[in-house]
Amino acid sequence: MVDLEYLKMSPLKKFWFNLVKFFKGLPAVLLAFFKAIPAKLKNLGKKFLGIFVTIGRAAKNGDWKTRTSFVIMGFGQLARKQWLRGILYLFFEVLFVFFMVFFGWKYLAQMGSLGDLAMYEIEIDEEPFIKYVFVDNSLLILLYSLLTIFVMFCFVYVWYQNIRGNILSQELVEAKQTLPSTKDDLKSYADEQYHKTLLSIPMLGLTVFTILPIIFMIFVAFTNYDKAHMPPAQLFDWCGVENFKTLLGGGLSADSAIFAYTFREVLLWTIVWAFFATFTNYILGIIVAILINRKGIRFKKLWRTVLVMTIAIPQFVSLMLMSQLFKDQGLINNILMQWGWIEKPIKFLSDSSGVLPRITVIVVNIWIGIPFTMLMVSGILMNIPTDLYESARIDGAGPVKSFFKITLPYMLHVTTPYLITQFIGNLNNFNVIFLLTGGEPLVTNMQYAGKTDLLITWLYKLTVNQSQYGLASVIGIFTFIIVAVISLILYNNSKSVKNEEDFM
Amino acid sequence: MAKKFRSKKGVERTTNIVTYIILVAISIIWLIPFVILIIQSFSGDKVGYSIVSFFPKKWSFDNYVTLFTGTKFLKWYGNTLLVSIVVAIVQTLIVLATSYALSRLRFKMRKPLMNLMLILGMFPGFLSMTAVYFILKEMSLTQSLFGLILVYTASTAMQYYICKGFFDTIPKSLDEAARIDGANRHTVFFKIILPLAKPIIIYTILTAVTAPWGEYMFSSFLMLGDPDKFTVAVGMKLWLDREQVNDYFGVFCAAAVIVSIPITALFIWLQRYYVEGVTGGAVKG
Known part of the structure; x- marks a missing residue:
């Protein structure tokens, strides 16, 4: 593929292209890796030999x-x-x-x-x-x-x-x-x-x-x-490897099937959660930062301080408060009912299908996360050359178009490391889930886990409440493998981003 | 020409008004939970199973009185304060030392060490907790604040990224000039790098001081069963259990206000440094 074609692609397409390239290139990379092993072993062998040579020299001389x-x-x-x-x-x-x-x-x-x-x-x-x-x-x-x-x-x-x-x-x-x-x-x-x-x-x-x-x-x-x-x-x-078998299905214990099902469900939700939690925060945070930093908007410091305050207040306080506000008999449902907007409580956190609680968790996480993103990107936004926007406007691009064509690609280019750490942090985001929903709603076909449980909260519950240390360790190892693989893919992508010429 | 100019200005004004409306809405959404928190902390209503209205029917200081006389809150507050201060000091020292060594000194194990910490960071933190618990138990340090401090600080070397990123931006020529003048690496660290690192030191202290106030996972596991050693997060979570929340929701709000005020003040005071740290760390990774 020609460089020019690659540069013309939208960010999403670029990501997809890189992902496909990564997996297509994987055999070659592995092959190269295994080919490099003899050389590395030789190197290592030399080092070891060096050790024995020194010892031998000491013994002889x-x-x-x-x-x-x-x-x-x-x-x-x-x-x-x-x-x-x-x-x-x-x-x-x-x-x-x-x-x-x-x-x-x-x-x-x-x-x-x-x-x-x-x-x-x-x-x-x-x-x-x-x-x-x-x-x-x-x-x-x-x-x-x-x-x-x-x-x-x-x-x-x-x-x-x-x-x-x-x-x-x-x-x-x-x-x-x-x-x-x-x-x-x-x-x-x-x-x-x-x-x-x-x-x-x-x-x-x-x-x-x-x-x-x-x-x-x-x-x-x-x-x-x-x-x-x-x-x-x-x-x-x-x-x-009995514990591994139990979690992947096909173990000897009677619970194996249900554990395997729970593991698949929790794993899937963990990845979905990490994806949405990261990108909703990222994009909405950038938009809020743009709004605050717009030319002609006054009281910039005030808006920023309001948002910074939510970072300052300990997260567990706001999360626990949210869990009280959103529960079936919580303030939000009560007020909506008093106003006559709804007949019966909306099950924000207890809907047993798990859809609404999952959405609520992501929304609350947006509330938690936007101030961080806003702070982080404010400085970078100012670095985007204004003449880019000027020429885009002359060419007839509206604000939405210039956001997706200029702002977002630029930000993605500069802040990939931040996104990667955010994504990994969200995979292991204990506080938001545990303090907000505690993993609930519980369902009968899952073992010791609820619809919003992540791997990390499930690990916590298996350890603290169930004393299933063996299984908990296996979950920890799987989490490590997932995080390692994902960071490898993302870093690989960001490298290909870095290798292309600087933005513009 | 004149007309066109005016209409452009008109568009600008409308967008500005829309922006203001959005910003006000955002501010309300972001502030309202805390308004609720403060209002509810002064509520004299017996809430029963739920809060029914935005404003309470009766205002009172009862929640604060109960908080300070009828609960262990002061004890938890003292515990958390002690832990956070010690953690801030130790963590800052460890992070600074590690960052300087990895940024400025060149030794054989530097790259392997950084890779090792990268890999260790990929394991979920709680995985090691079971083992740490038994190690602490062998040292008779479970359910003790010293044990908690050890857990919080022992592995903070892994949080060197942001600080090292900052050190990397300090020009190397400064070091070299001092070395030519006969300073050793220790002197360079204390006399040259540290005085320049004030923003990052404040950032590290700020994040370290606030972390124990919100940490639940480790402290709840380590202090299981000894309410005298709880931190505020662990203790206050108990008040929101289904059996307790009816009696203690107001007290929870009062406690939340007391916990939040000093930290918020600290944050707003040192906002500049926090922003510098976050931005610097984000771009360099």
């Missing part, structure tokens, strides 16, 4: 200081008077040995079985004459064995750094150069190694509270951890 460090970490550093490094390495090794012997090992050994005996009873003399002694806790076994594996990786890395440091120092000494002293080491943490100083705490937090938990939950997806298997009273066990 190393003097007694370096060689002792293979067993006693930090020995070489201490012998070369690099006190701080030496003490830290030694301390780390001692800590690791204690950790493995007294803690890590016993959990790691049980990882395959996740425990043999949950608890046993013993008789005691006082009431209630029976006492439970808890033995194995599957949850803790899984959690701590993962932690142990993680710590072991860390140890191997630190051990390698120790060897590498040793041989480098030795070679420096042999070349008659001075080694960095403890003072130099400390200084480098404010300069060459400043990133370590800055990132150590953030990364520690990220590891303990995000990375390890996510890995843990991915493992939980392959277990039967649910209400009937709750540690510490019961054990849970590995069950392979």
